[in-house]
Amino acid sequence: xxxxxxxxxxxxxxxxxxxxxxxxxxxxxxxxxxxxxxxxxxxxxxxxxxxxxxxxxxxxxxxxxxxxxxxxxxxxxxxxxxxxxxxxxxxxxxxxxxxxxxxxxxxxxxxxxxxxxxxxxxxxxxxxxxxxxxxxxxxxxxxxxxxxxxxxxxxxxxxxxxxxxxxxxxxxxxxxxxxxxxxxxxxxxxxxxxxxxxxxxxxxxxxxxxxxxxxxxxxxxxxxxxxxxxxxxxxxxxxxxxxxxxxxxxxxxxxxxxxxxxxxxxxxxxxxxxxxxxx
Amino acid sequence: xxxxxxxxxxxxxxxxxxxxxxxxxxxxxxxxxxxxxxxxxxxxxxxxxxxxxxxxxxxxxxxxxxxxxxxxxxxxxxxxxxxxxxxxxxxxxxxxxxxxxxxxxxxxxxxxxxxxxxxxxxxxxxxxxxxxxxxxxxxxxxxxxxxxxxxxxxxxxxxxxxxxxxxxxxxxxxxxxxxxxxxxxxxxxxxxxxxxxxxxxxxxxxxxxxxxxxxxxxxxxxxxxxxxxxxxxxxxxxxxxxxxxxxxxxxxxxxxxxxxxxxxxxxxxxxxxxxxxxxxxxxxxxxxxxxxxxxxxxxxxxx
Numbered sequence: 001x002x003x004x005x006x007x008x009x010x011x012x013x014x015x016x017x018x019x020x021x022x023x024x025x026x027x028x029x030x031x032x033x034x035x036x037x038x039x040x041x042x043x044x045x046x047x048x049x050x051x052x053x054x055x056x057x058x059x060x061x062x063x064x065x066x067x068x069x070x071x072x073x074x075x076x077x078x079x080x081x082x083x084x085x086x087x088x089x090x091x092x093x094x095x096x097x098x099x100x101x102x103x104x105x106x107x108x109x110x111x112x113x114x115x116x117x118x119x120x121x122x123x124x125x126x127x128x129x130x131x132x133x134x135x136x137x138x139x140x141x142x143x144x145x146x147x148x149x150x151x152x153x154x155x156x157x158x159x160x161x162x163x164x165x166x167x168x169x170x171x172x173x174x175x176x177x178x179x180x181x182x183x184x185x186x187x188x189x190x191x192x193x194x195x196x197x198x199x200x201x202x203x204x205x206x207x208x209x210x211x212x213x214x215x216x217x218x219x220x221x222x223x224x225x226x227x228x229x230x231x232x233x234x235x236x237x238x239x240x241x242x243x244x245x246x247x248x249x250x251x252x253x254x255x256x257x258x259x260x261x262x263x264x265x266x267x268x269x270x271x272x273x274x275x276x277x278x279x
Numbered sequence: 280x281x282x283x284x285x286x287x288x289x290x291x292x293x294x295x296x297x298x299x300x301x302x303x304x305x306x307x308x309x310x311x312x313x314x315x316x317x318x319x320x321x322x323x324x325x326x327x328x329x330x331x332x333x334x335x336x337x338x339x340x341x342x343x344x345x346x347x348x349x350x351x352x353x354x355x356x357x358x359x360x361x362x363x364x365x366x367x368x369x370x371x372x373x374x375x376x377x378x379x380x381x382x383x384x385x386x387x388x389x390x391x392x393x394x395x396x397x398x399x400x401x402x403x404x405x406x407x408x409x410x411x412x413x414x415x416x417x418x419x420x421x422x423x424x425x426x427x428x429x430x431x432x433x434x435x436x437x438x439x440x441x442x443x444x445x446x447x448x449x450x451x452x453x454x455x456x457x458x459x460x461x462x463x464x465x466x467x468x469x470x471x472x473x474x475x476x477x478x479x480x481x482x483x484x485x486x487x488x489x490x491x492x493x494x495x496x497x498x499x500x501x502x503x504x505x506x507x508x509x510x511x512x513x514x515x516x517x518x519x520x521x522x523x524x525x526x527x528x529x530x531x532x533x534x535x536x537x538x539x540x541x542x543x544x545x546x547x548x549x550x551x552x553x554x555x556x557x558x559x560x561x562x563x564x565x566x567x568x569x570x571x572x573x574x575x576x577x578x579x580x581x582x
Contacts (some may be wrong), residue, residue, distance in 0.1 A: 015311055016552060054550065058526075059345045061497050088342075104552070184490045236338045238347065241312070243305030244390045245325075245354045246340040260333040265569035267309075 012049075014241065021099040022077065032093045033069075033132070034120040041105045042078040042161040045071035047116065047139040047273045048207075048232055050082070051105030055088050065237045065266070067209065068106065069134035069167075070141070071252040075099045078103075081134035081167065105119045107240055108270045111139055111230055115205055118143060120151030125203040126175060127192050127218065129160040129210025130168075135232060137170045139207060144174035156201060160192040160210065193217055203227060207271075208230060209234075212279060219274040231276035235265040242267035250278040281320060282566035283573035287321070288439035288518050289466035290505040291402050293375055293541060296574055297559045298529065300522050300545025301326055301379035301405060301445075302351065305561075306365035313552035318559060321375035323543060328381050329331070329359035329391040329397050335519045341478050346497030346524070347546060348476050349488035353381050353410055358394045366400040375402040377443065381410060384421050385430050396439040404440045406430075409447030409472035410494070421447035421472070424459035431463025441466040443520065448500075448507055449475050457511040468511065469520045469543070471504045472532035497546040498524040505537050512538020512579050526554060528561020535562075537580040 010259050019036040036081065041051060045068050052063030084093050095101060110112045118124055125142060126136040130175040134150030136157060145150035155175035160167065163183050171177050179187030180195035183191045192214060195201075202225075209232035222229030235247035248262040263269060263277065286294040298321040304310055307322045316322060341348050354359070361378075369376050383419040388406060395401050398556030408502025409421035409432060420426050427444070435442050444460040446453060448471040457468055476489035489531025492577035504523025512519055525531050526547035534542045547554040568576060 016313060023313070059326075059498075059552070060342060061345070061347055061546060062340075063549070135380045158521040168408060235339050238340050238349070239309070240549075241309045241552070242308040243325075244303060244340075244349075244549065245351050246337075246349065247333065248337060248339070248354070249333070257356070258354065259360050260354065262354060 011046060014107060014108060015044065015101070016104050017041055019101050020076065021095045021097055021105050023097055024093070024095050026093070027081070030084045030166045032056065033082070033167050034092065034095065035081065035214070036078045036080065036101065038078045038102070038103065040077050041103060042071040042076045043073040045078065045106040046110035047142045048061055048110035048135055049106040049108050050270060051078070051103045052107060053080070053092060054102035056101065057091060057092055059236055060088055060091075061242055062119060063104065064092070064239055065107070065136040065234075066233070067270075069137050069175060071138060079084050083131040105238060108266055110206055110267065111116070111271050115207060115230060116142060116146050116206060117150055118153040122151060122153040122205065123203040124155050125196070125201070125206045125208070127158045127206060127208035127210070128157070129192060129214040130162065132210030132214075132232070133167050135161055135209050136207070140171055140174035153228070156193055156203065158192045158201075159184070160195075160214065172224060188201070191217070191220060192219065208232065211261070216279045219279055222274050230271050231274050231277070232270045233265050233277070237266055238265050252276055252278060280571070282571060283575070284566075285404060286350040286575060286578075288520065288541055289403065289439060289443070291375060295320040295405050295559050295562070296535065296541040297555055297562070298323050298377065298520070298541060298543045299548065299555060300543035301407065303548045304547040306361070307370060308365070308368050310548065310552055314556060316372040316559060319374045319555055320541060321377050321402070322362070322369060322372075323377040323405060324379055326353050326357060326379040326410070327355045327361045327369055327391065327560070328357055329358050329387055329394060331355065331360070332542045336402065338487065338489055340493070341487040343476070343478060343497075344499060345494065346499035348493035348495055349473070350488045350493035352490065355381070356521055357373050358391050361491055362395070362398055366398055376400050377403045377405050379407055379445070381407045385433050388430060389433055392434050392437045396437070401440055404434075404438055405443040405445050405469055406434055407445050407472070421456065422450050424455045427456050427459040430465040431460050432467050435464040443467040443469050445469040445472055445521055446525060447472050448503060448523075453507045454510050454514040457515045461517050465517060467516065467518045467520060469501070469522065470511065471507055471523045473505065474500055477547050482521045496524065496529070496558055500524045502528055505533050508534055508539050509537035513582075525558065526550070528558050528565060531562055532565060532577065534579040535574065535577050536579070540578050
C-alpha cells in the first residue's frame with residue numbers, strides 16, 4: 001500500500017528549501033505578487049497546494065501558509081500572491097530580488113484528480129473571494145491545458161472583490177471571467193453568488209477558495225443544486241505537515257486519521273469535498 | 280576521540296540526550312520525511328488517552344514575540360489506534376520511545392497506562408499532569424502537591440515502564456511539586472510544560488484563541504525553564520528532562536548544566552523540522568571543542 005492511500009491523500013514529497021526572490025510587486029492595495037526560484041517545490045506543486053513561508057526574523061517562529069498561485073516546473077519559478085495581514089506577511093512584502101526566504105512545500109492535497117481531468121462539455125466554476133483568488137489561477141491554467149483524451153471543460157471564473165481588482169487578466173487568459181464587487185464599482189454589486197444568479201450560470205463542478213461566509217454559502221448552494229463542490233480552507237497552522245493538530249476543521253464523519261470528527265486542513269485538506277466538512 | 284553522548288533516564292540508555300517535546304512532533308511519522316529518527320535520543324509522542332479526544336475549537340494557536348500560544352486541547356485518536364498505528368510505525372527505528380499519557384481523572388490515567396503495559400515499543404511513560412488547556416485532569420492535578428503525589432503513586436502501581444511526571448510551571452514553588460512526584464515514586468521529571476497566557480486580537484476585539492487562554496512555549500520561556508530545572512535539580516534526586524524554548528545547542532547545554540540529564544526540543548521544530556539534529560550535532564561539537572569526554576560530565580555542573 002502506498003503512503004496516504006488509506007486516507008485518500010495524494011502522496012507527495014515535501015521539500016525544505018531556501019528559495020531566491022526573483023521579483024516582488026505590489027499589484028493592489030496590500031496585495032503582493034512574489035516570484036521565487038525554487039529547486040524542487042515548483043516542479044512538484046499541484047493546483048490547490050500551498051507552501052509554508054518562514055520569517056527571516058527568528059523571533060517569529062511560525063511559518064505562514066500561502067497558497068500557490070503559479071508554478072513553472074521547467075524554470076522552477078513559484079508564484080505566491082498574498083495579502084499583508086500581520087507582521088509576517090508585512091515582512092514578506094518587503095522582500096526584493098536577490099533576497100532569500102525559507103520554504104517548505106508543496107503541502108496539502110490540492111484539487112482532486114477527478115477535477116483536474118474534467119471532460120470537455122462540462123462546466124467548472126472557479127470561485128475566488130479576495131485573497132482566495134490566487135490558487136484559482138494555477139487551477140485555471142492546469143484545467144485550460146486540458147487532458148489529451150478528455151479535452152478541455154468550459155471554465156468560468158467568478159471573482160469577488162471588496163473594491164480593487166487583481167489577477168483578473170491572469171484568469172482571463174484561461175477562462176471566462178465574472179466579477180462581483182461589494183461596492184458595485186465593477187460587475188455585479190454583491191457577492192459571487194449574486195453574480196452567478198444574476199447571469200443564471202450553472203456548473204457541473206465548483207472549486208472555491210475564500211472567506212468562510214462565502215464557502216458556507218457555496219456549500220449550501222451546491223447542496224441545493226446538487227453540484228459537486230470542492231472548497232479550499234484556511235486555518236492557523238504551526239507545523240504545516242500534519243503533526244501538531246493546530247489547523248483542524250470539523251468533519252461530517254469520524255476521520256480515519258484523527259478518529260474524531262476533525263480533519264487536518266494542512267494534510268487531509270486544504271481542499272475538501274463540501275459534503276465532508278462542516279463550516 | 281568521539282565524546283560519549285549517551286545518557287541514562289531511569290535505567291533506559293539513550294544514545295544522546297535530545298528528544299522531541301510532546302505534541303510538537305506527532306509520533307514522528309510526519310517529521311520522518313525531514314529527520315532521520317534513528318539519530319534521536321528518543322521520540323516523545325503526542326499525548327494519548329484511553330479513548331479518542333476531539334480537542335478544542337479553532338483557532339488553537341497564535342504567534343507571540345519569540346513564542347506561541349497553543350490550546351489544542353489534547354486531541355488524540357485514543358490508545359488503541361495509537362498502539363496499532365503509531366507504535367507499530369516506530370518499531371522500524373533505532374531510538375527510544377517515550378509515550379506521553381493524558382487523562383481526565385486518576386482512573387483514566389491508570390487505565391491508559393495499563394493498556395500500554397504490554398507495548399514493548401513504549402520504553403518510558405511521560406504522564407502529562409500539567410496541560411493548561413483542559414479543565415479536568417491536566418493542570419488541576421499538576422498544581423497541588425498532594426494530588427501529584429497520589430496520582431504518581433497510582434500510575435506507578437499500574438505501570439510496567441518507568442514513569443516520568445511532566446510538571447507545570449504555573450505554580451508558586453515548583454520544588455514542592457517536584458518533591459511530591461518524587462515521594463509518589465516517579466522515576467524522572469519532565470519540565471516545564473507551557474506557561475498559561477493570553478493574547479487579544481485587537482482587530483477582532485476578542486481572544487486570539489477560541490479557548491481564550493493557551494500555553495506559552497518557545498524561546499520566550501527558556502530562561503524560566505532553566506531557572507526551574509536548576510531549582511528542582513537541587514531539590515530532588517531523580518533525573519530531570521529539561522524543556523522549554525530550546526532552539527539550539529546552547530539552549531540545550533544551559534538546561535544540562537542547570538541539572539537536566541536530557542532535553543526535549545518542541546516549538547523550534549515548527550520553525551525548522553531539523554532542529555533536533557542541529558542540537559545533537561551542536562552538543563557533540565561543544566564536547567569536542569572543550570575536550571569533554573562525556574555529556575554526563577556537564578549534567579548539573581552549574582550549582
